[in-house]
Amino acid sequence: MTTSTVGPAAASAPAARQASGIRQAWGRLRHQPVTLAAIITVAIIVLIAAFAPLIAPYAPGETDFTAVLAGPSAEHPLGTDDFGHDILSQLIYAARTALVVGVGSVFVAMLIGVPMGLILGYKGGWYDRIGSRVMDIADAMPGIMIGFVVIAILGRGTLILIFAIGLIFSMNFARMVRAITLTERKKLYVESAHVSGLRNRQIVFGQVLPNLVGPLAVQGAVFLGNAIKVEAALSFLGLGLPDDQPSWGGMLRVAAEHQVDHPWMALPPGIAIVVTVLALNLLGDGINDALSGARTTRKQRKKARALAPSLADVEKARQSAEARETATDAAQAATASVIPATASALITTPLHPETVLAVRDMRIVADRPDGEVVPLVTDLSLTVGRGEIMGLLGESGSGKSMLAKSILGLLPAGVRVESGSVELAGEELVGRTERQLRSIRGKKLGVVFQNPQANLSPVHTVGRQLVDPLRVHHGMSKKAARDQAADLLDMVGVKDAANRLDQYPHQFSGGMAQRVAIAIALAGDPDVLILDEATSALDVTTQSQVLDLVLDLRDKLGMAVINITHDLGVAAEACDRVAIMYHGELLEVNDVFSLFHEPHHPYTKALLASHPTADHKVDRLPTIADFVTADGEWIAR
Structure with missing residues (x-):
């Protein structure tokens, strides 16, 4: 069997297209001057806070009673307050306070909101309804009032202030994480984790959560600035940190008391708050743009304009579409004259001597909000033997993937198995709980x-x-x-x-x-491996290699394979038997040689006739304009 290898160049090519990669994100950040300025500003503030004892000319509590409310001088570059504290030293140490409270508050908000949003978004149903109402109630309450209540009950202090501010922003994180999780839980990597048999806890915190790092980083940067504003507001009102702990809000409160005779006192803390919050907000926006690739360079926009189609191209495409529509009408008329009105009965080859999977009288329905029950798969029976590759063919919407999901117990919300059974190596799967199915998925069923x-x-x-x-x-x-x-x-x-x-x-x-x-x-x-269009996204050469691999694994491991595909060539190359599905019904099951050379059902004949060949040149392939039942009766729509 021929295999392909991926060298360094081939491996780096997909990485260059990975929008959320760290290297690509940094590459975009380097082309955003405003974001770079924000990064530098935040880095300077962090360094000032970290090395405050080395940078500040005085200790934060040191007083100079000979220079109370003094203006800027050589000893006190920004002057002093009403207790003789050096304003510059207070400003530097307050930067440490602001960052500690801000980072701590964001951490608390994430600690409360992220797990809540993950569980609500992943579980859905009543969990989501009740949790969403709780978030709505919390959002309706003014955040600053929540801070007042917490401080009034627990008192003043750094840890209490961090908890109060974190509680204010926790519902924002919960709402954002819930919204993203609602999207993430529908993605294939989550479904793959399901069918691998991972527990819900492992999927939520091990698979979904790491994919939220980018949005959480953006939200964290923005809320860090907001937390600093809330801390300053509470300290300004005298409800935040104790008076002996320097903070920008406390400095503003002192400045407000002397704004008439010493107006310069409000400038240092005011400018510090504005610069810090603005830098964090710009940093959050920049990270968001870098991760999403939203911004385009002038060179990229010029290239896009050069690739835009001209009016002549658009008119030519319109005329070509009209010609194809005319050819389609003629092809449908020709198809109606070729396909007979009835067909012979369903042909099925004898059962495999050792049946590993048996689907009997399966009926899958969807419950509509108006109470109507819509059948998706009707009275379907199918068996797969050990070591056999069963192909499942049919157009989109015929029920192939829905049948596979019913076997796995992963039907979407509102869809259920109304009747029938699925036996895997003698074990009934229909009616089992999620916990019971978890031990089967991945271990006995692979996808x-x-x-x-x-x-x-x-x-x-x-x-x-x-x-x-x-x-x-x-x-x-x-x-x-x-x-x-x-x-x-x-x-x-x-x-x-x-x-x-x-x-x-x-x-x-x-x-x-x-x-x-x-x-x-x-x-x-696993005993059964389900391939759900596993080769349709691959090029022809790679597709052939993967099919060879499946055949080798079947021979080596002796497992049964269900190959769901639209490709007649794939079915002919890799399958032992083929089942034809249409509109939720099983029309024909036969060994692959007989089905391709002597199809019995008229739909199967039409399906094979629609496959393009080198000696059959038409503008549009023929289509079936009517509805066909399992017994071969054609009904006009």
Whole structure:
């Protein structure tokens, strides 16, 4: 079997396209002068706060009663307050206070809001409804009032102030994390973690949370500035830090008492607050732009304009579309005259001597909000033998993937199995709880999805994604699981497997990434491997290599394979038997040779006739304009 390798250049090419990569993000940041200025400003403030005892000319509590409310001088460059404290020293030490309170508050807000948002977004249902109402109530309350209540009950102090401000912003983090998690939980890497048998806790905090690092960094930078403002406001009102602890808000409170006779006292803390908050907000915006790639350079915009189609190109495309529509009408008329009105009965080859998966009388329905029940899969029965590759063919919406999800127990919300059974090696799967199915997914049932890059978590190394299911299903130590992960990669044809365990998915080509996904699916030594359009996103050469790999693994491991595909060539090359689905019904099951050479159902004949060949040149392939039932009856729509 021929395998492809990925050298340094090939590995770096996908990485250059990874919008959220650290190197690419830094590359964008370097072209954002405002963001760079913000980074420098924040770095200077952090250094001033960290080395305050070395920089400040006086200790924060040191007084000079000979220079009370004195103006700027050589001894006191920014003057003194009403107790003789040096304003410059107070300003420097207050920077440390502002950063400690701000960072601590953001940490507390994340500690409360992030787990809450993750659980609400991931679990959904009543958890989400009740949690969302709690967040709505919290958002309706003025944040500063929450701070007043906490301080009034617990008293003044640094830790109490950090908790109060963190509580104010926690619901903002919860709402943001919930919104992102609602999107993330639908992605393939989460579904892959499900079918690998990982627990919900491992998926939520081990898979989803690391993918939120970018948004959390942006939100954290913005709320750090807001926390500094809230701390200053509370200290200005005398409800924040104790009077003996320097803070910019406390300095403003003293300045307000002497604004008539000593107005300069308000300038240093006021400027410090404005500069710090503005720098943090600009930093947050810059990180967001860098991670999302939202900003484009002048060179990129010029290139985009050069690639824009001209009006002549648009008119030419419109005329071509009209010609294709005319050809389509003629093709549909020709198809209607060729396909007969009835067909012979369903043809099924004898059952495999050792059936590992049996689907009997499966009926899957969707419950609509108005109470109507919509059938998606109707009275479907299918068996797959050990060591057999069963192809599942049909157009989009025919129910192929829905059947696979029912076998896995991963039907989407509002869709359910109304009747029927699924037996895996004699065990009934329908009706099992999520906890019971977790021990079956990944261990007895493995799945490989369509897009190899989306199938893998972008923020975890390949080794981590292989080690987790090995430890879950086999109870291995971390070292033993890593050794086994290298063996799995080597088995699926990844060269230099031990060293590539520490690489990320974007460092693999599409074919190699799909091999990694297959290795993860094999980690639990499954009885049945489901390939859900596993080769459709690959080029022809890589597709052939992956199919050869599946055939080799079938022969080596003796597992059954369900290959869901639209590609007739894939079915012909890699399948032993093929099942044809249409509109949720199983129309025909036959061995691959008989099905391609002597199809019985009219839909199968039309499906094979629509496959392009070198000697059949048409502008548009023929389509079926009517609805066909399982017994071959054609019904006009």
